[in-house]
Amino acid sequence: MSGDTRNRIVETARELFTTHTYRAASMRDIAERVGITKPTLYHHFRSKSEILGHLVGPPIDELEAVVEDAAGRDSQAEIAERILGGCVDVMLAHRETMNLLLRDASVYSDDSTAVMARMTDIVNRAIELLAGPDADWRRRVRAAQAFAAATDPVSQFTDVPVADLRAELLRGAAAVLHT
Incomplete structure (x- = not known):
């Protein structure tokens, strides 16, 4: 009970x-x-922040696992495919929670600093991996743009079927990453 x-x-x-x-x-x-x-x-x-941590903990754990799995891949193409596809899959599976993290600025408060710092660290690691080793600032910008293109719209298009949205998010991210 x-x-x-x-x-x-x-x-x-x-x-x-x-x-x-x-x-x-x-x-x-x-x-x-x-x-x-x-x-x-x-x-x-x-506390309310403990509830928030319990709520966002599982998807954050899944995102971290995706990023760490990608870090072990051999080619830059495999890394990008795993990070973008894996992160989109996690975010689509946890759409409501991701909406909270992406659209509610009040979750970024003093009592939730540790949870949100962890999320920021995972995103930064994903962008670093997407950019690749010895990336110049332009490549790092494109990596950040590609990650945002793949993940940010998840919470905005709740009426689009998951498979269609996933395909379009990945298509857009690839276009940004490979320009």
Whole structure:
């Protein structure tokens, strides 16, 4: 039952964070929506930032695994394919959470610094790998643009079928990377 309550808390928080923003959703709101008392909520999670960490942790872990797997690839083409395709797949699988991370500036607050710093580190590592060894500043810019082209629109086109959106995101990122 405890695991079920934790899952309900996290899912409710996701709904409230995406509907009202992370900052606007309160622990009281989450507790009321779940149908538990605030003390019960605090028994499961010490803070709203802990809930956020639990919510975004799995997709961030998956993104990190994709980037580290790509780092072990032999060719620059394999690295790019794994980073762009893998990161897009993770982001599409966790669309609502990625929408929260990409579109809600209030998640970038003092109490969520560690979680957001980890995400930033993963993105920076992905861009570094996309750029390749000894890349000049132009190549690094194109790598950053390609990564953004592949990942940023995930939260904007929720009405587009996943397979179609994935194909177009990767097509656009490849065009930027290879110009």
